[in-house]
Amino acid sequence: MDDIPSITTEAEADAYLHDLAHRRTKLEKLLTLLDSPGHAGSGATPSTVVHEDGTARLLRIQPEAAPNQAGAPVLFISAPVSRYFVLDLLPGRSFVGHVAAAGFDVYLLDFGDPDTPTRFADLDYYVNGLIRRAVRQISARTGSDSIAIVGYCLGGTLSLLYSALYPEKVSRLALLTTTVDGDVKGGIPWIAHCLGVEGESYDNPRLVPSSTVKSWFEMLAPGTNSLAGRTSDLWNRLDQPVDRLRDVQTMATWVDDAVPASGRLLAELYRKFGPGRNGIRRGTATVADREIDLSRLTMPVLSVSAAKDAIAPPEGVDVITELIPHAHVVRLPGGHVGIVAGRTADRLWSITTTFLSTGEAADVA
Amino acid sequence: MTDAPAEDQSASFYERWQDEQKKWQQLIMEYVDRAGTDERFLINLGNAMRGSLMANKPYPGTTVGGGPAEPPVEQAALDEVLFAVRRLEGQVLELTIALDQLASRAKAPRSRKAG
Numbered sequence: 439m440d441d442i443p444s445i446t447t448e449a450e451a452d453a454y455l456h457d458l459a460h461r462r463t464k465l466e467k468l469l470t471l472l473d474s475p476g477h478a479g480s481g482a483t484p485s486t487v488v489h490e491d492g493t494a495r496l497l498r499i500q501p502e503a504a505p506n507q508a509g510a511p512v513l514f515i516s517a518p519v520s521r522y523f524v525l526d527l528l529p530g531r532s533f534v535g536h537v538a539a540a541g542f543d544v545y546l547l548d549f550g551d552p553d554t555p556t557r558f559a560d561l562d563y564y565v566n567g568l569i570r571r572a573v574r575q576i577s578a579r580t581g582s583d584s585i586a587i588v589g590y591c592l593g594g595t596l597s598l599l600y601s602a603l604y605p606e607k608v609s610r611l612a613l614l615t616t617t618v619d620g621d622v623k624g625g626i627p628w629i630a631h632c633l634g635v636e637g638e639s640y641d642n643p644r645l646v647p648s649s650t651v652k653s654w655f656e657m658l659a660p661g662t663n664s665l666a667g668r669t670s671d672l673w674n675r676l677d678q679p680v681d682r683l684r685d686v687q688t689m690a691t692w693v694d695d696a697v698p699a700s701g702r703l704l705a706e707l708y709r710k711f712g713p714g715r716n717g718i719r720r721g722t723a724t725v726a727d728r729e730i731d732l733s734r735l736t737m738p739v740l741s742v743s744a745a746k747d748a749i750a751p752p753e754g755v756d757v758i759t760e761l762i763p764h765a766h767v768v769r770l771p772g773g774h775v776g777i778v779a780g781r782t783a784d785r786l787w788s789i790t791t792t793f794l795s796t797g798e799a800a801d802v803a
Numbered sequence: 804m805t806d807a808p809a810e811d812q813s814a815s816f817y818e819r820w821q822d823e824q825k826k827w828q829q830l831i832m833e834y835v836d837r838a839g840t841d842e843r844f845l846i847n848l849g850n851a852m853r854g855s856l857m858a859n860k861p862y863p864g865t866t867v868g869g870g871p872a873e874p875p876v877e878q879a880a881l882d883e884v885l886f887a888v889r890r891l892e893g894q895v896l897e898l899t900i901a902l903d904q905l906a907s908r909a910k911a912p913r914s915r916k917a918g
Binding site for chain 2: 448451455458459462465466468469471472491492554555556557558559563567568570571574575577578581642665668669672694
């Protein structure tokens with residue numbers, strides 16, 4: 439704490455009182471912030487559960503004003519190691535809400551809270567099980583033989599694998615911050631390599647605790663996650679309006695509210711796609727012994743990377759053009775969460791909505 | 804940067820200082836009162852200090868006994884069985900969806916005729 443300064447002039451007295459009042463205002467603002475409801479850990483847009491599968495749920499997004507249908511149904515898939523609500527963060531700041539408001543019939547796959555049996559869940563369970571059944575359910579409900587898929591982060595990896603196995607079921611594929619080169623430094627596979635995820639046992643897996651999952655994400659953005667660093671960051675941010683603070687803090691909430699992860703899934707991801715294996719880039723990826731052939735992806739493909747992404751570095755994302763030459767590749771300024779749910783996220787939302795409509799990537803910047 | 808509230812410049816330094824002290828005392832008492840009576844306030848304050856607005860839920864990793872939970876060995880076999888059952892349930896679910904699809908396709912021509 440600063441010492442109380444010695445005051446010898448009127449100007450010094452004014453400055454001292456002004457500083458005191460400024461600090462007090464910040465603490466009053468914090469009190470207002472603490473009284474705000476915070477994030478309840480669920481999506482912001484009204485939705486109904488149309489399908490349940492183990493711990494997973496398929497949500498149909500139903501915005502208050504639902505215009506006419508604008509194309510094939512759209513399935514959003516987030517990462518199974520984080521909460522789905524990053525795609526539906528706040529009223530007016532919801533990716534799925536934006537796409538639904540544009541007239542699409544939007545579904546969101548929530549992998550839920552994994553329980554201890556989930557530690558045995560592998561890629562086959564996620565791709566050939568949960569995702570495949572979710573797509574079939576949407577097709578059954580809507581009568582559409584194929585649907586559009588938007589995958590985020592590891593959800594993008596699962597979407598890519600699913601689309602390669604069942605290309606006839608996917609009319610458009612949008613991959614957001616999805617790593618396809620596991621040898622690129624940074625990113626989940628690389629962090630797994632550095633932090634010992636290779637130690638996760640495939641044969642006797644554990645349910646990896648949420649605090650452990652979270653610590654991996656923290657390692658990707660050093661300097662901002664120590665208690666002192668975060669408190670200092672909060673103190674500096676308290677100069678901003680409360681509404682702005684709520685936006686930022688809600689994004690932080692998503693990062694904080696990690697979920698436990700299947701040890702078997704992580705072990706398999708590492709074995710197949712981690713540094714040195716790099717199965718997607720090298721064309722050696724398999725799911726339940728079925729080979730992944732990316733040349734089967736003839737539908738329009740969009741891949742979006744974030745220039746400041748510490749979780750999925752853009753170099754490991756944009757290289758998808760070497761694997762899928764017709765893929766539209768867009769690199770946006772911002773970070774992993776910011777481009778999806780931050781104050782400038784509407785740029786990504788517009789690009790995605792245009793892509794879902796036309797199959798083309800028109801940047802609106 | 805947000806400026807502090809306007810101060811009454813006609814008052815003496817001592818009066819303004821005294822007024823500011825009262826406001827600080829009120830604020831600190833508010834914090835102390837809330838901390839002593841509202842457990843959720845403490846949780847939310849702790850979360851806020853970590854940059855989070857996670858409401859009414861302890862910050863991950865701060866739960867009591869929250870170390871990595873390696874389940875007991877005997878739990879492993881049970882979990883594996885439960886997960887195998889879940890896979891089977893998924894397959895049954897898939898069959899149900901397929902049957903529903905067949906049923907709706909079978910109905911479709913009739914309803915077109917009716918229309």
